[in-house]
Amino acid sequence: MSVSYKRSICWVRRDLRLFDHTALAEATYRSHEVFVVFVFDPTILDLLEDRAHLRVSFIHRSLQEMDRKLREQGSRLWVLLGNPATVIPQFAKEIQAEAVFASRDYEPFARRRDLTVQENLKLAGIEFLDFKDQITFDPHELATAEGNPFRVFTPFRKAWEKLFIADRDAAEAVSDLNKLARDDESIDYPMPSLKDLGFQEVELWLEPGEDAGRKRLANFASKLADYKAKRDFPALDQTSTLSVDFRFGTVSIREAIRLTLEHPSEGADSWRSELIWREFYQHILFHYPDVVDQTFQPQYRDIEYPGSKEDFEAWSEGRTGFPIVDAAMRCLNATGWMHNRLRMVVASFLTKDLLVDYRWGEAYFQRKLLDFDLASNNGGWQWSASTGADPQPYFRIFNPISQSAKFDSEGNFIRRWVPELADLEAPSIYFPALAAEFDLLTASVELGKTYPHPIVDHAIQRDRAIALLSKKPITES
DNA sequence: AGTTGCTTAGC
DNA sequence: CTAAGCAAC
Numbered sequence: 001m002s003v004s005y006k007r008s009i010c011w012v013r014r015d016l017r018l019f020d021h022t023a024l025a026e027a028t029y030r031s032h033e034v035f036v037v038f039v040f041d042p043t044i045l046d047l048l049e050d051r052a053h054l055r056v057s058f059i060h061r062s063l064q065e066m067d068r069k070l071r072e073q074g075s076r077l078w079v080l081l082g083n084p085a086t087v088i089p090q091f092a093k094e095i096q097a098e099a100v101f102a103s104r105d106y107e108p109f110a111r112r113r114d115l116t117v118q119e120n121l122k123l124a125g126i127e128f129l130d131f132k133d134q135i136t137f138d139p140h141e142l143a144t145a146e147g148n149p150f151r152v153f154t155p156f157r158k159a160w161e162k163l164f165i166a167d168r169d170a171a172e173a174v175s176d177l178n179k180l181a182r183d184d185e186s187i188d189y190p191m192p193s194l195k196d197l198g199f200q201e202v203e204l205w206l207e208p209g210e211d212a213g214r215k216r217l218a219n220f221a222s223k224l225a226d227y228k229a230k231r232d233f234p235a236l237d238q239t240s241t242l243s244v245d246f247r248f249g250t251v252s253i254r255e256a257i258r259l260t261l262e263h264p265s266e267g268a269d270s271w272r273s274e275l276i277w278r279e280f281y282q283h284i285l286f287h288y289p290d291v292v293d294q295t296f297q298p299q300y301r302d303i304e305y306p307g308s309k310e311d312f313e314a315w316s317e318g319r320t321g322f323p324i325v326d327a328a329m330r331c332l333n334a335t336g337w338m339h340n341r342l343r344m345v346v347a348s349f350l351t352k353d354l355l356v357d358y359r360w361g362e363a364y365f366q367r368k369l370l371d372f373d374l375a376s377n378n379g380g381w382q383w384s385a386s387t388g389a390d391p392q393p394y395f396r397i398f399n400p401i402s403q404s405a406k407f408d409s410e411g412n413f414i415r416r417w418v419p420e421l422a423d424l425e426a427p428s429i430y431f432p433a434l435a436a437e438f439d440l441l442t443a444s445v446e447l448g449k450t451y452p453h454p455i456v457d458h459a460i461q462r463d464r465a466i467a468l469l470s471k472k473p474i475t476e477s
Numbered sequence: 478a479g480t481t482g483c484t485t486a487g488c
Numbered sequence: 489c490t491a492a493g494c495a496a497c
Contacts, residue, residue, distance in 0.1 A: 232478095277478095344478065383478080395497035396479045403479090462480080466497060 005031040005127075007181070008099040009092055011084075012038050013110070015103040015133055015249030016062040017210040018069055018175065022131040025173035027101035028180070035095060035181045036070060038063055039080045039087055040197060054336040054370045055248075057202040060194050062250055065209035067191060075180035079191045085116040092126050095187060099126060103133035103249070106282050107374050108289040134246070134253060135279045136170065137163060139286040149287040150280070152390045157276045170254040170261070204370070205335040206241060213250035216242055221259055227267035234328075234339040235412040240271065241337065243371035246278065274340075281379030284389045291378055295387035303387075303468065307356030314455050315350050316364055318418075321447075321454035323429060324404040325349045327417035334417075336370035341407055347384035348398035352465040353456050358385035386469055394469035397462050404430035420450045 008031040010024045016038075018024065027034045048056065067077040080087045092100060100121060105114065118128035132138050142150060142159050150156035164170075194201055206212070220240040223230075230238035245251035256275060260268040288296060295301050314320050318329035328342035338346070343365075350361045362381040366372050382388025408414060411429035415422045421429050423443035428435035432445055433454045440447065447453050 341478090348479095392478065393497085397497090398478095399480060459481095462497095470497080 005098040007031065007033045007035070007095055007097045008101060009088070009095075009097050010034050010036045011088060011100055011102045012036060012066070012249075013102065013105060014247065016059065016066060017213070017250050017252065018066065018177075019210060019214070020172045020252035020255050021103075021175060021249075022133040022173040023101040023103045023129075025175045026129070026131055027099075028176040028178075030101075031099065031179060033181045034101075034179050035078055035091075035097065036066070036075070037078045037080060037088070037091060038066075039082065039084045040192065041084055042081070043083065045197060045199075050367065051198060052200045052202045054202055054204060055372065056197070056199045057194065057204060058208045058244070058248060058370060060197075060199075061204075061208040062210070062248060063191065065211065069210070070180060071183065073177045073180050074182055076183040077191070078187070078189045080189055081192055081197075084113060085120055088117050089120045089124055089126065091189075092121060093124055095181075097126060100128050102128070102130045104130040104138070105134075106139065106286040108285075108292060133173075134249060135282050136160070136253065136257060137279065139283045142283065149283060151284075153277065153280050154390075156280050156283070157273060160276050160279065164257075170257040172254065172258075173252075205337060206244060206370075208248075208250070210250045213242070213245035214255070216240065216245065217251050217256060217259060221263055223267075224259070224263050224271060225265040225267045228270035229267070231270065232341050232407050234342055235408055235410070235416070239339060243278075243373070243376070244337075247371045247373045277379075278373075278376055280389075281375040284379060285375040288389070291382065291388070292374070295385075296382055296389045297387050297391070300385075300387040300469070305351075305355050305357040306464075306468075307350075307354045307360075311354040311455055312350070312356050312360055314452070315346070315354060315356070315361075319452045320349070320354075320456075321433060321452040322349065322353075322400045322458075323411075323414045323418050323421055323432065323451075324400050324408060327414045330417045332365075332368050336368055338369070341403075342413075343380060344384055345398055345400060345403050347381055348392075349400055351381075351385040352397045353400070353458060353461040355461065355465060355468065358382065358387065395466050397465060399458060399462075401431045401458070418451070421445060 008027050010027040015021060063077060063079060070076050080091055088100060114130065121128050137160060142163065144150060223238050226238065230236050242251055242256065246253060260272040285291060316329060318326035320326055325346050328338055328346050332338045347361055350356050351358045358381045362377055365377050379388060383391045386392050386394035405427060409426060411426040414429050421432065424432060424439060424445060428439040432440060432447060432451055445451055
């Protein structure tokens with residue numbers, strides 16, 4: 001029988017939902033009264049340059065929904081402003097809470113923050129309990145036969161599946177909503193507006209909040225069977241777009257895993273494998289937090305990337321002269337989202353064609369992506385740069401033109417985001433620089449005027465990339 | 478989660 | 489001459 005607390009706090013962070021929430025379920029079972037609390041941390045907010053920030057808007061609107069749903073239960077959400085290391089213990093003392101419940105976070109910054117919060121709570125005799133919520137297995141639950149962390153994806157996935165079949169570890173966490181604290185005017189912390197926080201409301205291309213997220217999941221169920229066959233074609237819009245919900249916890253990862261079991265198919269297996277990639281990178285980040293600043297593979301740590309600021313800017317603004325790259329970057333800039341196939345294409349282009357340090361691209365995605373997640377973003381970029389855990393081999397370089405032909409054969413995705421090329425037919429639209437003069441003329445494309453000349457020669461840059469990355473001996477202590 | 482260039486089979 | 493197969497990057 002677990003300890004019972006009179007009052008406790010469920011501190012939500014990147015788990016912005018009420019359904020299937022492990023920490024909330026645990027809190028309501030082990031306490032008589034639970035206060036659901038969120039903290040806006042100015043030290044994080046101040047780092048964000050863009051005051052019309054997608055993720056801040058998403059969080060804020062998701063919190064408003066949580067507050068509304070909690071009020072339907074006679075409770076509310078308490079939103080604090082300040083350094084969690086100070087305001088969580090302060091609030092806990094104010095309401096005389098005996099414990100703080102939270103979902104475990106695996107990012108280095110979050111781990112340090114939670115340790116400090118835990119220490120400060122301890123000084124006041126308050127417990128801090130964190131629970132596995134955002135991944136299926138915690139980093140210590142999966143290890144190689146030698147007891148080391150997995151560094152290669154396929155053995156990781158096999159171990160994950162084996163343990164999953166043994167444990168069926170995706171049960172729904174049910175909360176006892178009767179235990180939610182009554183809305184009490186004497187403990188008033190009004191929800192700050194976006195303006196109070198120094199931000200503007202932003203139009204989001206997808207609806208924030210738990211209800212919208214679970215609707216996305218339900219809609220995706222009908223696409224699951226075809227996922228394997230269709231996922232790679234950006235113009236088809238057949239991916240789940242649930243990365244956003246896993247980032248903010250508006251959908252439970254367990255609910256997603258359960259969906260793949262309820263609708264078994266090759267597509268379901270393929271999508272679950274993508275979810276396991278996500279967990280793989282969470283584990284990598286936990287076990288090797290240095291990947292935040294440096295390459296996972298030690299032989300690439302002192303590489304000097306010759307790429308220029310000018311080329312990086314052309315890439316980021318979508319004017320490289322390679323239509324699939326430009327379409328993808330303009331889509332990112334306009335919506336805060338990019339199809340996974342295109343994330344690989346543009347990352348390969350930046351690191352292998354432009355020979356720019358992958359960290360520049362990683363930082364750019366961090367700024368722009370609505371679904372930005374440190375573990376997945378770093379993992380994806382290091383995969384593309386060939387510097388990561390189980391990376392793309394350095395000699396396996398995407399050709400942006402053949403990627404267009406394979407995955408956007410009609411050119412429809414390009415047409416959607418690079419309207420100045422809309423009248424070009426495939427295959428000319430893959431690479432106008434090599435299109436027949438007549439085709440360009442009839443499509444009113446003037447290279448260097450209406451659409452840029454290619455900023456590099458792929459064949460030459462490919463050789464340079466292989467030369468740059470093959471020099472180093474592959475030795476490890 | 479690829480691309481390239483060379484070899485060879487088939488017409 | 490083209491397509492398919494294969495090794496190397």
